[in-house]
Amino acid sequence: MICGLRQKKRRESSDKGYVNKEVDEDRIIAGIEKLEAWEEIDNEQERNYKNLDRVIEQYSKKPGQLIRILHKAQDIFGYLSEEVQGYIAEKTGIPVSEVNGVVTFYSLFSTRPKGKYIFRICMGTACYIKGAQGIMNTFKEHLKIDEGETTRDKLFTLKTARCVGACGLAPVLLVNEEVHGETEAKDIVRIIQKYRKGEKIENTKH
Amino acid sequence: MKIQNIEDLLAVKEKHYPVIKQRLGHRNGLGLTQIMVCSGTACTSSESQVIREKLEQELDRRGLKENVRVFKTGCFGFCQRGPIVMVHPGEIFYYQVKPEDIKELVETHLVKGQLVERLLFQDENAGKRTTGIDDIHFFKAQKRIVLRNCGVINPEEIGEYIARDGYFALANVILNKQPDEVIDIISKSGLRGRGGAGFPTGKKWEITAAQKDTPKYVVCNADEGDPGAFMDRSILEGDPHSVLEAMAIAAYCIGANQGYIYVRAEYPVAVERLEIAIEQARKAGLLGKGLFGSAFDFNIELCFGAGAFVCGEETALLQSIMGQRGEPRPRPPYPAEEGLWGKPTLINNVETYANIPVILREGWEWYQGYGTATSKGTKVFSLTGKIRNTGLIEVPMGTSLRTIIFDIGGGITGGRRFKAVQTGGPSGGCIPEQFLDLPIDYENLKEIGSIMGSGGMIVMSEDNCMVDLARFYLEFAQDESCGRCTPCRIGTKRLLEILKRITEGQGKMEDLRILEELSFDIRDASLCGLGQTAPNPVLSTLRYFRGEYIAHVRDKTCPAGVCKALLNLRIDEEKCMACGLCARACPAGAITGAPRQQYRIDPEKCIRCSACIARCPKNAILKGNGREAAIDGNAGIFAGSGGPEDRATL
Numbered sequence: 105m106i107c108g109l110r111q112k113k114r115r116e117s118s119d120k121g122y123v124n125k126e127v128d129e130d131r132i133i134a135g136i137e138k139l140e141a142w143e144e145i146d147n148e149q150e151r152n153y154k155n156l157d158r159v160i161e162q163y164s165k166k167p168g169q170l171i172r173i174l175h176k177a178q179d180i181f182g183y184l185s186e187e188v189q190g191y192i193a194e195k196t197g198i199p200v201s202e203v204n205g206v207v208t209f210y211s212l213f214s215t216r217p218k219g220k221y222i223f224r225i226c227m228g229t230a231c232y233i234k235g236a237q238g239i240m241n242t243f244k245e246h247l248k249i250d251e252g253e254t255t256r257d258k259l260f261t262l263k264t265a266r267c268v269g270a271c272g273l274a275p276v277l278l279v280n281e282e283v284h285g286e287t288e289a290k291d292i293v294r295i296i297q298k299y300r301k302g303e304k305i306e307n308t309k310h
Numbered sequence: 311m312k313i314q315n316i317e318d319l320l321a322v323k324e325k326h327y328p329v330i331k332q333r334l335g336h337r338n339g340l341g342l343t344q345i346m347v348c349s350g351t352a353c354t355s356s357e358s359q360v361i362r363e364k365l366e367q368e369l370d371r372r373g374l375k376e377n378v379r380v381f382k383t384g385c386f387g388f389c390q391r392g393p394i395v396m397v398h399p400g401e402i403f404y405y406q407v408k409p410e411d412i413k414e415l416v417e418t419h420l421v422k423g424q425l426v427e428r429l430l431f432q433d434e435n436a437g438k439r440t441t442g443i444d445d446i447h448f449f450k451a452q453k454r455i456v457l458r459n460c461g462v463i464n465p466e467e468i469g470e471y472i473a474r475d476g477y478f479a480l481a482n483v484i485l486n487k488q489p490d491e492v493i494d495i496i497s498k499s500g501l502r503g504r505g506g507a508g509f510p511t512g513k514k515w516e517i518t519a520a521q522k523d524t525p526k527y528v529v530c531n532a533d534e535g536d537p538g539a540f541m542d543r544s545i546l547e548g549d550p551h552s553v554l555e556a557m558a559i560a561a562y563c564i565g566a567n568q569g570y571i572y573v574r575a576e577y578p579v580a581v582e583r584l585e586i587a588i589e590q591a592r593k594a595g596l597l598g599k600g601l602f603g604s605a606f607d608f609n610i611e612l613c614f615g616a617g618a619f620v621c622g623e624e625t626a627l628l629q630s631i632m633g634q635r636g637e638p639r640p641r642p643p644y645p646a647e648e649g650l651w652g653k654p655t656l657i658n659n660v661e662t663y664a665n666i667p668v669i670l671r672e673g674w675e676w677y678q679g680y681g682t683a684t685s686k687g688t689k690v691f692s693l694t695g696k697i698r699n700t701g702l703i704e705v706p707m708g709t710s711l712r713t714i715i716f717d718i719g720g721g722i723t724g725g726r727r728f729k730a731v732q733t734g735g736p737s738g739g740c741i742p743e744q745f746l747d748l749p750i751d752y753e754n755l756k757e758i759g760s761i762m763g764s765g766g767m768i769v770m771s772e773d774n775c776m777v778d779l780a781r782f783y784l785e786f787a788q789d790e791s792c793g794r795c796t797p798c799r800i801g802t803k804r805l806l807e808i809l810k811r812i813t814e815g816q817g818k819m820e821d822l823r824i825l826e827e828l829s830f831d832i833r834d835a836s837l838c839g840l841g842q843t844a845p846n847p848v849l850s851t852l853r854y855f856r857g858e859y860i861a862h863v864r865d866k867t868c869p870a871g872v873c874k875a876l877l878n879l880r881i882d883e884e885k886c887m888a889c890g891l892c893a894r895a896c897p898a899g900a901i902t903g904a905p906r907q908q909y910r911i912d913p914e915k916c917i918r919c920s921a922c923i924a925r926c927p928k929n930a931i932l933k934g935n936g937r938e939a940a941i942d943g944n945a946g947i948f949a950g951s952g953g954p955e956d957r958a959t960l
Contacts, residue, residue, distance in 0.1 A: 110434045167651075170633035171616055175575065202634075209635040209792070210616030212575055228537030229732065230694035233783055238920070245919075266617060268576055269540035272352045272389025272693035272701055281578070283355030289924050 153191070156182050156265045159293060160195045183214045219254045219261035221299050226276040229266025231287055236275040240264070248297055259300065291300060312595030313602050316481050319472060321592065326473035334463055343378045343420060346396040348461070350385030350547050351579050353392035357409055361393055362454065364412040374420060384548015387524050387702035388448060396443065401445040404429040434698065434720065451718045453680065454704045456664045457690045460548030465583050470589040471551040479594055480555050484602045489519060490562040496666065500673035501688030504735065505531055505659030506763045508752040514656065518646040519564040521654035528557050529650065531627055531800060532573040535619040535919035536735030539766030541690040543661035544702050549664065550587035550675035554597065554610060556663035557663040559670070561608045564656050571609040572627050584612055588721065611925045612822040619790035623701045623838045624657045626792070637794045638838035661690055681707035685751035695769035696723050708749040709742065715769055733761025737843030739850025748771035759850040775872035776855040777862050780847045783811040787844035798841030801832035804849060814875040817863040826852060871933040874918045879911050885930035892922035892931065
């Protein structure tokens with residue numbers, strides 16, 4: 105339906121006589137899109153919480169499984185929002201302060217949403233002395249974000265990683281779980297473009 | 311099939327032994343060619359997975375599947391030259407194999423029976439190519455006890471571990487030995503904890519075994535957080551069963567029935583291999599109820615870290631296993647007395663465990679034959695940094711740094727000079743050239759202001775700034791400080807502030823004294839190992855490289871050309887071809903000039919971002935120092951003095 109309206113809108117917008125109508129339709133389209141988006145989010149959230157229930161069910165029988173539950177929850181939701189932390193606390197009977205304490209203690213847990221691609225630059229000593237800092241700076245410059253931030257288009261997040269143990273390939277860059285070894289500052293523009301392009305290709309598929 | 315006794319084990323061994331025997335160099339007319347593809351983390355990230363798939367496809371296409379089999383194997387240790395592919399019989403060692411080389415490899419080697427010359431290992435010093443793994447000096451110069459199965463067996467097949475005499479030590483212990491006999495053997499072997507502190511392993515077992523409280527627990531510390539260290543990861547990836555077997559032996563000796571392996575979540579390959587290994591051991595009846603028909607039950611569970619360095623400290627690790635914030639607590643009581651859920655708990659490091667089965671099989675007398683008076687056996691080091699042969703090596707305790715760096719490691723890259731080697735990660739120190747001939751053991755390293763640590767060894771050349779390195783480690787320690795005790799939480803922050811000031815050219819001479827004083831305070835007053843050792847990088851660099859600190863503070867220059875604020879970029883007029891790329895790349899507009907004219911950098915405007923250096927096609931932009939620094943010209947020796955002709959003297 106939206107597609108139809110959009111096409112119509114495009115056709116009409118070329119004709120300057122329909123200015124008012126266009127504005128109206130714009131509002132309608134925006135409204136419908138919002139509604140559909142909400143519906144989608146609601147469905148997804150519901151599904152996610154169901155998955156989380158299953159995880160808690162599986163692990164909460166034994167003591168000391170909070171970190172494992174949080175790992176799984178982060179896999180499901182992408183990050184651990186206040187709501188999710190509260191939900192886990194309620195279901196497991198662990199005080200929410202304790203859940204939050206654990207989440208904020210460990211660096212692998214994130215309380216903010218992350219981009220689609222997470223660039224993590226290994227800052228282990230081997231990588232550092234082979235120029236990881238320079239690579240980090242180049243990324244910052246090109247993505248125009250600081251360490252730990254996400255680009256506005258929610259595509260890239262920039263982070264440092266603790267030693268991943270692939271020191272033979274230093275300096276190491278991780279894109280999500282994929283390891284790029286022997287990275288050089290001059291490759292970075294190409295890497296960013298590669299992922300940005302990949303995003304575009306995927307978008308056109310929809 | 312459940313393995314109940316030694317006969318069952320022997321049957322499994324017999325089944326898998328022919329394959330293993332061939333890999334060890336026997337030409338036993340098996341009629342089978344085996345291709346081993348390294349599947350450690352480093353090789354996996356350089357596409358060893360794709361190589362395996364391509365090999366299978368190619369073999370399938372040519373109908374060679376009957377007589378050629380492809381196996382995964384653990385880390386060979388030659389990580390920089392990966393991915394590594396070995397072909398048996400013949401132990402032909404191919405390195406830097408790319409997916410596109412597979413066709414040629416199958417065609418030439420397997421069909422025509424010739425070697426693929428260009429993929430054979432080439433010794434840079436000797437210039438000639440070698441065929442077999444035993445001809446390569448990097449491997450020949452090592453003594454592999456802990457890593458004996460890495461690169462030989464398929465870590466995802468328990469039968470191959472048994473064929474290498476695996477689980478025989480466990481069977482012997484359960485069927486024929488009393489716990490105190492076993493502990494006695496471990497004590498006599500002189501094995502000390504490989505996690506860093508070097509506490510005698512036998513003693514630890516004895517204390518835990520003597521506790522009356524039950525249940526007891528066995529824990530394996532696989533939270534290898536030291537940056538630049540990856541030996542535990544490689545052991546878990548290449549030989550996971552050796553750790554499981556040792557944990558079962560330990561549990562039998564101290565009277566525990568439950569074990570935990572606490573492993574970093576950053577090691578997905580190791581986690582996967584461990585999961586497979588535990589599952590296979592359970593199926594074979596080597597974990598679970600009534601091992602070898604006795605009344606002894608033992609189970610192992612995996613626990614995951616979540617990225618906190620402090621969890622390598624044993625009391626913090628126990629907190630983390632219990633699902634809490636990984637904050638350490640004061641000792642005593644030691645975990646051996648009060649550990650997991652307040653019960654006696656034995657914690658050993660991965661490498662320590664990997665030594666146990668071999669010691670029990672070969673005897674403590676044999677093990678004592680390696681090492682120095684106080685430190686027995688071998689040690690695995692991960693050699694990284696500005697060194698030719700980056701990778702994993704295992705040498706007897708007491709080997710000199712010179713042998714490790716210049717002989718096995720092949721010297722410094724890029725024709726630079728050696729400056730220092732950092733051992734022990736953020737808790738260790740920097741060792742300068744004057745100690746290159748010192749035999750390495752726990753005591754000697756401690757004496758010169760460093761520690762053995764878990765075995766990371768990071769080599770630095772004259773291009774590395776020691777003040778910047780101290781700052782780097784402090785940043786790490788400060789970031790990872792859990793915040794529980796004040797000396798560590800605030801002390802490291804103050805140290806870091808001073809170091810930052812110095813690297814930015816704002817330091818005062820008085821800062822050096824404060825650095826030292828504060829370091830001693832933090833060392834003496836902190837709660838756990840992290841804080842107590844956090845100032846080590848500062849203290850050791852101040853001790854051996856004070857000249858560099860003074861250059862930063864007094865002369866406002868960084869002799870190594872690393873510290874940005876103290877750099878003075880300039881264009882080499884001879885090399886510059888006036889293309890103008892640098893001027894376009896400069897974000898500050900500090901470079902002026904015109905085509906076919908001299909380009910110049912205005913030091914007032916320059917923000918020292920080095921963008922111009924990256925763009926210059928002629929490498930004409932120099933990172934000069936603010937002023938020529940008066941550094942000691944003799945600090946360091948040339949790389950490459952570990953050439954074959956010098957080896958005799960090493």
